[in-house]
Amino acid sequence: MAKRDLISVSDMEDEWPSLVDLAIKLKAERGNHGDPLKGKTLAMIFEKPSTRTRISFDVAITELGGHALYIDESKMQMGVHSETVEDTARVMSRFVHGIMYRAFDYKMMDKFGEFATVPVISGLDNLEHPCQALADMVTIKEKLGGFRGKRLVYLGDGNNVANSLLYACAIMGMDIVICCPAVRMPNAEIMWKASNIAQKNGSKVIVSHEPKDACIDADVLYTDTWVSMGDSTPVEEAIKLFQEYQINDDLLKIAKPTCIVMHCLPAHRGQEITPEVIDGPQSVIFDQAENRLHAQKAVLYTLMKDQ
Incomplete structure (x- = not known):
């Protein structure tokens, strides 16, 4: 079977709903799903440090029977004055069964995926954060029961998380309201593509610059x-x-009484979210963080089981 990557949410558009369901299944079966990735090694390249990404991927591959190999990018022979990205991707593909790459630059991520012959999974770059979006969809399905007729309002900086949420909500048929300052909107091409996917799936991408208007009837308030x-x-x-x-x-009072609050963490309490909300009864932030583990398992199983 040809190798597949998860660099953009759109790379696995057709499989996204089944990935959500698989993550929920693996979560329920934790400790009892055997070792389907026995003998498989996942290389994890980190240009950016992380708490959740490193721990969740390491534990995920271990609990599926495989092995994680942590690589500090600064200790690698890859870069302008060393081995090319293309050659590094080719060589690493001879040693391991999958590569998780947490990068600064999407162009590097894309090039790594192009030349690797094993699956490449984005642990984040400056354009998208697909595994976070998968964990978010898992959390929403757990808490709200589904996506149709639901509305997620994203508030703040139109960054990589917002870009991936645009795709994920559109694929799942959930309305998304992007509420950001005009000078910090998400990627224009991704917004356009997500709008087309949403239209096909019976949902909408809505743009707002007024938080008090955007939060009316929200089922989910999300920030970063x-x-x-x-x-x-x-x-x-x-x-x-x-x-x-x-x-x-x-803002929370403007949303539906059943509204849940999400944040991909780490949070700067008192800036994008208040301590009262993050620790309040409508916050599902720490359940959301846990679901990174189960989402990662679903991705690793799907992409690496036949490698």
């Missing part, structure tokens, strides 16, 4: 840090730009 890793925006400037987009009790 205002200054992502690698973003050179000064914190003071970000606070000034995004302050009205903070998820707080006032």
Whole structure:
């Protein structure tokens, strides 16, 4: 079978619903699903440090019977003055059965996927964060029972998380409202593609710059840090730009009483979200974080079982 990658959510558009269901199944069977990836090795390349990505992938491959190999990119012979990305991808493919890459630059991720002959899974780059979006969809299905007729409102910076959520909500047939300052909207091409997918699946992509209007009838309020890793925006400037987009009790009261609150973490309490909300009864943030493990398992099983 030809190898497949998960660099963009759109890479597995047709399989996305089944990945959500598989993650939920594997979560229910934790400790009792055998070792379907016995003898498989996952190389994990980190240009950016991480808590959730490293732990969840490491535990996921281990619990499926495989082995994780952590690689600090700064210790590799890959870069401008060393081995090319193309050659590194070719060589690593001879040693391992899959590669998880957490990168600064989507172009590097895309090139790695092009030349690797084993599956390449994005652990995040500056354009998308597909595994986070999968964990988010798992959480929404668990908490709300499904996606049809539901509305997710994303508030804040139109970053990689927002880009992947656009695709994921559109695929699952869930309305998504992107509420960001005009100068920090998500990727325009992804918004256009997601709108077309949403139309096909009976949902909508809606743009707003007014948080109080956007949050009306929301089933999910979602935010992320205002200054992502690698973003050179000064914190003071970000606070000034995004302050009205903070998820707080006032915005939460505008949403449905059953609305859940999500954040991909790490959170800057008191900036994009208040401590009262993140620790409040409508927050599902730590369940969402746990679901990274189960989402990763679903991806690893699907892409690596036949390698």
